[in-house]
Amino acid sequence: MIAKLLRLQPHQPLTSEAAKSAPLAIQGLSVAYHHKPVVWDLSFIAPAQGLVAVVGPNGAGKSTFIKAALGLIPKLSGEITVYGKSVASQRHLIGYVPQRGSVDWDFPASALDVVTMGLYGKIGWLRPVRKAHRAAALGYLEQVGMADFADRQIGQLSGGQQQRVFLARALAQDAALYFMDEPFVGVDAATERAIVNVLKDLKDQGKTVICVHHDLQSAPDYFDHALILNIRPVASGPMAEAFTAENLQHAYGGRLAPSELSGLIPLAGQ
Amino acid sequence: MLTELLDILSFQGGYNTSVVLLGSALLGMAGGVIGVFSLLRKRALISDAISHATLPGITLGFLVALALTGTGKSLPFLMTGATISGILGVLLVQWIKDNTRLPEDSAIGTVLSSFFGLGVVLMSYIQTLRDGSQAGLESYLLGSTASMLQSEAEMIAVFALLITLTAAIFLKEFGLICFDPDYAASRGWSVSKIDLLMMALLLAVVVIGLKTVGLILIIALVIIPPVTARFWTDRLGLMVGISAFSGGISCFLGAGLSALTPDFPSGATIVLTATTLFLLSLFLAPRRGVLATGLRQIFFRYRISRRRALLSLGQGQPVLSSLFILLLKHEGTLDKNGQVTKLGQQKIRQMSRDQDLWNQYLSDYPEEAFAQKNWSLSMITDVLPPDLIHELEENLRLQQKVAG
Amino acid sequence: MDLPLADFLQIDLPALLVAVLAGLCCGLPGNFLVLRRQSLIGDAMSHVVLPGIVVGYLLSGTLDTLPMLLGALSAALISALLIEGIKRLGKIEAGAAMGVVFTSMFALGVLILEQTGASGVHLDVEHALYGNLESTLWLGLNDWKDLLSPTGLEQMPNSLQRLLGVSLLVILLTVAFFKELKISTFDPEMASSLGFSARLISIGLVVMTALSAVAAFDAVGSILVIAMFICPAATARMWTDNLSRQLWLSAVFATLSGITGYLAAAFAPLLLGADFALNAAGMIAVVASVFQCVSMIFAPDHGKLGRVLKQRQALKME
Structure with a gap:
């Protein structure tokens, strides 16, 4: 009650035409953790089709931003819409690939089981998983080159294979808007290529992927948009406009050596 | 007994x-x-x-x-x-x-x-x-x-x-x-x-x-x-x-x-x-107790909301929460008709300036800013030493010049 | 050994049924507790239902099912809330927070029992600790066919009725929400992002655990309920990497433990020539843990022995 009374200074509501049709529109999002702001006054409109890299230093609120956008953690203020409607009513349009470290790999489930979980949202409460669902899940495993491992317990897969299973699960969600939290961490080169291909396919199908990404060197190669975060948003937009040395310097401060930056700029300018 | x-x-x-x-x-x-x-x-x-x-x-x-x-x-x-x-x-x-x-x-x-x-x-x-x-x-x-x-x-x-x-x-x-x-x-x-x-x-x-x-x-x-x-x-x-x-x-x-x-x-x-x-x-302990935590939560919300309200006014946007309109009237930032007073204008300028400096601190020293518990909560002059604030002011001016 | 049918039907059959049903209704939710690393929720719930049952008894004056369940459920929910609060405010690990709450609640139950003299009638502390399996009597059964006759059913003991109802409910809920339980146990964030609120399912599981604990409490007492929650699931975990198979196996182990444990307690001393019976609930816990120990050593993929042999083989290959 009191929390409601003391609601943050409300923001302008999301009414613009651009916001109504955007896969993800955020206005004035603030999130606090342990009485400290970790995301501050973030406004962002995602492109209708494309791959967005969310970059920023450790502790800049990248994962928090994703979780708040998904409605997994409470926000202090701000409005979030997905295709013009609330997140809760658009869950069927949203796919999510959490960080790989967040699950128990000894869990009694096979690769196929995990991918089938991607279909649960469509199956809905109380309805059981049927044969057709499993067949569909197998198809998605095949797309990431993992059909041969369908019956393998997930803990017995390598890090890269596990990530592919997670990716297949995201494909199974058949969403229009995807959130991914560091999918490239701890995977081998072949898996990295496979993930990039999946991302390209998703983009070609007209989907939007918002992806927390750690590696500044590869960001301009893999993504076409950037959101640079540093608790507050530093810049966002097409890669060439947003991913500039100046903006990165603003986000990373003194921690990016000039040489690192100069290495990045030609890439960013492509 | x-x-x-x-x-x-x-x-x-x-x-x-x-x-x-x-x-x-x-x-x-x-x-x-x-x-x-x-x-x-x-x-x-x-x-x-x-x-x-x-x-x-x-x-x-x-x-x-x-x-x-x-x-x-x-x-x-x-x-x-x-x-x-x-x-x-x-x-x-x-x-x-x-x-x-x-x-x-x-x-x-x-x-x-x-x-x-x-x-x-x-x-x-x-x-x-x-x-x-x-x-x-x-x-x-x-x-x-x-x-x-x-x-x-x-x-x-x-x-x-x-x-x-x-x-x-x-x-x-x-x-x-x-x-x-x-x-x-x-x-x-x-x-x-x-x-x-x-x-x-x-x-x-x-x-x-x-x-x-x-x-x-x-x-x-x-x-x-x-x-x-x-x-x-x-x-x-x-x-x-x-x-x-x-x-x-x-x-x-x-x-x-x-x-x-x-x-x-x-x-x-x-x-x-x-x-x-x-x-x-559990209820009465000074820092972690239920009572203290509740009060702190309210105070935290109040501080952050007041800051945001002043910043919005600075950007020419209205304050939408009726509770905060009351509070701002009470502290003299707004007059009876909801117009910004002279004192209010000063407060708004001060707050915008403070937020600019906090943002500059975040850009220049992200790691320190992440660790700073009072980031965007207290006034920066109450938290950071004067020489550092001076440096931030310089950088801010430089940047505004480039941008301008 | 000569065993009149009526004796078996009136004394041993209800006890066996209670033992098996208690194992089933605790064993099923136990699978999810073990996988979520929340086994000790079973421990906590089995303790906290005591004050709930006692207060329910004092307020209603009867040991009927409804006040008992309501009392226990409210105690369980209050405890869950307290545990969560202590964890967050004090930044204290879940285990310690649970320890604070369940010892306090159990002590409260014991104190109220002693203070009010509720202990005189049907409830007493010993009963709370090791159950009352042997005293479950189904009078009026003289022949197998009485089992389904209206007069026979009418005399079905209260605790068996309660257990039967709760077991059916637990089985139904587990089957109906299998998919939801599975995803929220494996990946709670993913579950929430799909619209299956992990918190809601978590609370549901706690409520189901509390229900099972109350129903089985009567039969086996509060400490041994823990064996029912954990041992069958932990045993099944040694034999399979498939969740639905694990649930089936745990049900089988729970049933086997109930039957073997009861029979061993009731008849093993007689076979040895003594004229007394041992505590059946305790024996069931012992049998369940024997199954678990054997599995931890001899299960093919996840037993200690199998893994050691595999390692040796791998070394030889090199």
Whole structure:
């Protein structure tokens, strides 16, 4: 009650035409953790089709931003819409690939089981998983080159294979808007290529992927948009406009050596 | 009734009662001290496995004593049995954790229930024996100071004193391995030996406390006081002190109440006294208590909302929350008609400036800014030193020039 | 050994049924507790239902099912709330927070029992600790066919009725929400992002655990309920990497433990020539843990022995 009374200074509501049709529109999002702001006054409109890299230093609120956008953690203020409607009513349009470290790999489930979980949202409460669902899940495993491992317990897969299973699960969600939290961490080169291909396919199908990404060197190669975060948003937009040395310097401060930056700029300018 | 209680608590309730009280207070202190370390080493519930695992040992000790001495109710035999089966219980938990895919909590649950089950089976066998002495055996389940012999009370008091002293002697070592076991190892301390000593003292508290508090509730003695202390302080020395004090006082008061009337079984009374202290701390503790946390949450929301309201006004946007319009009118930022006053304009400028500087700090020193608890909460001039603010102002000006 | 049918039907059959049903209704939710590393929720719930049952009894004056369940459920929910609060405010690990709450609640239950004399009638502390399996009598059964006759059913003991109802409910809920339980146990964030609120399912599981604990409490007492929660699931975990198979296996182990344990307690001493019976609930816990120990050593893929042999083989290959 009191929390409601003391609601943050409300923001302008999301009414613009651009916001109504955007896969993800955020206005004035603030999130606090342990009485400290970790995301501050973030406004962002995602492109209708494309791959967005969310970059920023450790502790800049990248994962928090994703979780708040998904409605997994409470926000202090701000409005979030997905295709013009609330997140809760658009869950069927949203796919999510959490960080790989967040699950128990000894869990009694096979690769196929995990991918089938991607279909649960469509199956809905109380309805059981049927044969057709499993067949569909197998198809998605095949797309990431993992059909041969369908019956393998997930803990017995390598890090890269596990990530592919997670990716297949995201494909199974058949969403229009995807959130991914560091999918490239701890995977081998072949898996990295496979993930990039999946991302390209998703983009070609007209989907939007918002992806927390750690590696500044590869960001301009893999993504076409950037959101640079540093608790507050530093810049966002097409890669060439947003991913500039100046903006990165603003986000990373003194921690990016000039040489690192100069290495990045030609890439960013492509 | 109150005067009787005061008599008992001031050690005028007879020699036997006084020894029981003293022994209980020492036991509570020992539990409080050693409990802090088991809590910090994230082993609080191992003691649950230990305590339940003592039951088969108690019953076997009873049977052995019966065979050797003709009566089963012999404290030394029962305690030896309890110790041995307690040790076996700990070892089994460790084995399951190390050798199977089961996590520690499942291991603890398995050991405590299966040992207890075995103990119950043996108890039911003992009940069938034609011997009068098994009647007191049940007092080990829920604790009973009423049936305590003088010799037993003295023995418990002496052991409790020994445990407290040992724990006090090794305070530094225990603190070291709780705080930073790797550092301790690098400085030549044997972490495993200190751990072993800690476990031994934990076991000793459990075994000594069986008669007073009972094996079902004994773990309360090593969990509740440390958790109570945790609400008051972050400093180890203080935490040990508060925990020992609240453990000691709980046992002292609990045992006193229980001596007053048989309606207060000693184990449950002691635990509930400790719970009372805990609940007081949970609500009233200055930083972590429910009350303090609630107030802080409200204050935090207020500060951050006020800042955002002023910033919006600065950007020419209206304040939408009616509560904040009232608040801003009250502090003179807005006049009766909701227009910004002269004073208000000054406040708004000041706040925008402050936010610009905080943002500049975030850009220039992200790592420091992430660690700064007051980022965008307090005024920056109250938090950062003047020379740093001066530098931020310079950078801000430079940037505005480039942008402009 | 000569065993009149009526004796078996009136004494042993209800006890066997209670033992098996208690194992089933605790064993099923136990699977999820073990996988979530929340086994000790079973421990906590089995303790905290005591004050709930006692208060329910004092307020209603009967040991009927409804006040008992309501009392226990409210105690369980209050405890869950307290545990969560202590964990967050004090930044204290889950185990210790649970330890504070369940010892306090159990002590409260014991104290109220002693203070009010509720202990005189049907409830007493010993009963709370190791149950009352042997005293479950189904009078009026003289022949197998009485089992389904209206008069026979009417005399079905209260505790068996309660257990039967709760078991059916638990089985139904587990089957109906299998998919939801599975995903929220494996990946709670993913579950929430799909619209299956992990918190809601978590609370549901706690409520189911509390229900099972109350129903089985009567039969086996509060400590041994823990064995029912954990042992069958932990045993099944040694034999399979498939969740639905694990649930089936745990049900089988729970049933076997119940039957073997009861029979061993009731008849093994007789076979040895003694004329007494041992505590059945305790024996069931012992049997369940024997199954678990054997599995932890001998299960093919996840047993200690199998893994050691595999390692040896791998070394030889090199």
